Amino acid sequence: MLGRQGRLVIPAEVRAALGLSPGDQLHLRLVGHSLVLERQQDAAAELRGLASEVPRNRSLVDELLAERRLAAAAGE
Incomplete structure (x- = not known):
């Protein structure tokens, strides 16, 4: 439920299933017309997974520079 001040209430059973506790850091992103809310550590793991496809001897920073x-x- 979305409250008057824009606060989102996550039901207790969902918090329990995800192992969420008060004060946990969450990551929110927009995918099309959907909101994806995930634990910060899950978002970081997903990013690490994407980076795992980049060979270790390739420097994306050097390429960008x-x-x-x-x-x-x-x-330009």
Whole structure:
């Protein structure tokens, strides 16, 4: 239920099933027209899973910096 001040109430049985406790950090994201609310550690694990596909010898930071330098040199 969404309260008057925009607060979302998560039913007790859902909190128990997810192992949520008062003060837990949650991550909220929009997927299409749906809200996804997940535990912070689950969101972090998902991101780590995405990064696991990147070879260890590849530096995404170096690639980004190289792209930015090229754009700056081109006057963008």
